[in-house]
Amino acid sequence: MARRTMALIPHWSSRVFAVELDGAAFYFATREKHRGEEAPRVFREVQNNARCYSLLVCSGDRIRRAKFYAELKDTLLRDLPPQCHLSSMSSFLPNVRGSLLKGYFLKDTSESSSPTERLLRDLSQHDPVFVCSYSKCEDDRLWTQHLWSHADSPTTEMSKDHYVVPSEEPEYHPSTLNIINSDVFYSFEEACDVLKKCGDIIPEALSVLELLPSRAAARSKPDFPVIVIEGLDATGKTTLTESLRDALGASLLRSPPQCLSPMRPRFDQEPPLIRRAFYALGNYITAEQIGQEAMRTPVIVDRFWHSTAAYAIATAVSGQVCNLPAEGSEVYCWPSDLLQPSLVVLLTLDPEERKRRLRDRGQGKTEEEQELDQNKLFRLKVEKAYQRISGPACVAVDASPSADQVLQQVLLLIRGKCHL
Template sequence: MARRTMAVLPQWSSRIFSVEQEGAPLYFAIQEKHRGAEVPQVFRKVLQHDKCYSLLVCSSDRVRKAKFYWELKDKLLKDLPPECDLSPMSSFLPNVKDSLIKGYFLKDSCESSSSTERLLRRLTQHDPVLVCSYLRGEDGRLWTQHLWSDAECPTMETSKNYYVVPSEAPEYHPSTLNIINSDVFYSFQEAYEVLKKCGDIIPEATSVLELLPSRVEARRKPDFPVIVIEGLDATGKTTLTESLRDTLGAALLRSPPQCLSPWRAHFDQEPPLIRRAFYALGNYITAEQIGQEGMKTPVIVDRFWHSTAAYAIATAVSGPVCNLPAEGSEMYRWPSDLLQPSLVVILTLDPEERKRRLRDRGQEKTVEEHKLDHNQLFRLRVEEAYRRISGPACVTVDASPPADQVLQQVLLLIRGKCHL
């Protein structure tokens, strides 16, 4: 068996498998002996001639694994027959951190699956992919999972067979197992290590690393208050932050910082692990700037760590708000080595009014802004993740009144909290 799979195989039969269909995860498990269980939901609509496969990306090099998984979908959509249906899937050990392995579930409706199996065999020869096929029993109900052995075997024999059985949904959404220092970074060093490993494959990563401050500078406490303004696009952040700058005689900073602008478009196309590390390090650059400006004057910051974390958590976890990490989870804690602001204000706005303002702007939207517009569940997850972040927590302000009224309300908060 290939070395890359050895780490997962000893606990293979203890793993749960999740397949995303129509925005909701469907779960199944495997067992070595047949105990007469019903058919898992993911297989109930599979037709008699359909063939099913799973591909799980396994590698100890998490940067390579992230890059390969990110590019695998396009490769499969390009090379597979059009009759094939692809769904995101994962495999995990319940309640075991960092046990999540991502991949794809494939339903092949071709009368002959030979071309599909040739492609899967090629993938397993050189790439970090673990392939399973799923076969229906003669009674039409019982399904078995066949774990492929190394693809250099021309007969494509399998190493072991398991019976497929339904599984209850886990206590927590499986994506939460891998959020810490993968989707959200909680220290300078963890984010730094990811970009450092990218140096050989992403030249832009080296340029970003050259801009980074020391960890001491990123948490230096300034003499003057630091006020962060958060909120979704078109809630009035720019108007408010500029008004606060003028009213308080403050410095105005933005996160991600301007110095990262030349590379943002590139990193927005990278896998989440690399993209999130890039934006996490942007917060530390902003923190250094806050420390310098905050020695002379109050500082207003347009977005900071709350945005980075809230969007990442809401993207990693699918489905309704109840799938988010529980309130009080360590995933909402502020990084211990990142400067904490004196006050964080989040502007909220009715969704329809926010859409109207976006239309009036006529600006291009980010991928995440498109998701906010078309996916109500994603918007609700982002808003709830904002609310749950602590250290410091956000103070909510209604942004629907005229801009001068919003300004006065925020000034009252600042004078009460920061004594300005």
């Protein structure tokens, strides 16, 4: 903890802080001297009797950091006074990858600060968090930030108060600084490394590692075409993939592969870093299966890396669609060590028609599917991420006609692009 703290302290005054309120990020920074700026909006709206605090998770071990961040919210919701309002926040060095620290911003309107500060003091002394308190100056327009000392940290540098000032919105949304090999994995080794480090705390991780190929399959061109069918639930993927299998005499595979089904419930409960590594490795297991099948027959794949990446990116990036990495960003590039399909078809469907089909199914929904139904913005971000992934890019096909019409349209695409 001490090394991590001392590494961050020299950069503290260069950091930007972002508080998420109602789906939007509000930015502020700190300065030793005030230059007459108005207080950042997040503080202007604080009630007179409220006290503000922030917690940023700072462990150098990213597995521990991910686990603790997920558990911290439960701790705060359980132990803080009911008058405390909790918002997500982050701290980062503008445009510096790997600099993102995640945490929470508190507004406490309870009568006494003692219960809140007692909990925060205990966290700052025993857990991997930076705690800051914020105080209004005699001039109501001014606020200061006080970084609490940690038991293992040099107090002289941390005890100095800084003025809180507005900060411009950064060129890149802060969450995009953390996507590479954290929310989305771009190599077999990176994803494998995460699960190896989880072996002592998640027994199922060892079971997954035993199922993995010894290394990522070489990215050589398969003997037969590999066609991936993507799309949100209820767009007709299952019907289409089975029809393509029969029409082309092809093999049909699904990602994540069936062999991982017993482990999915456990990993779906884990923080994003661990959960995404698990699903990334599922793609590499599927790739090995594709390589074997494509030596003797065409292969149809129900979802692959596009799904893994699109959902992860949409989940990681908060706020509006414009916060997503721009088209052409490296986050949309296909992993260099993952088997590349010959064609990727993205089935699209009017949102209301998709909801009707889901109702007709009467099936239980995944957490992400519930989010798609309830949150139009999340759906738009998933769809935009799908459209921006390259190497190969998706070819969109309208799934609203009859199943046979969609099949014939996709067969024409396959014959044109894959020469089948």
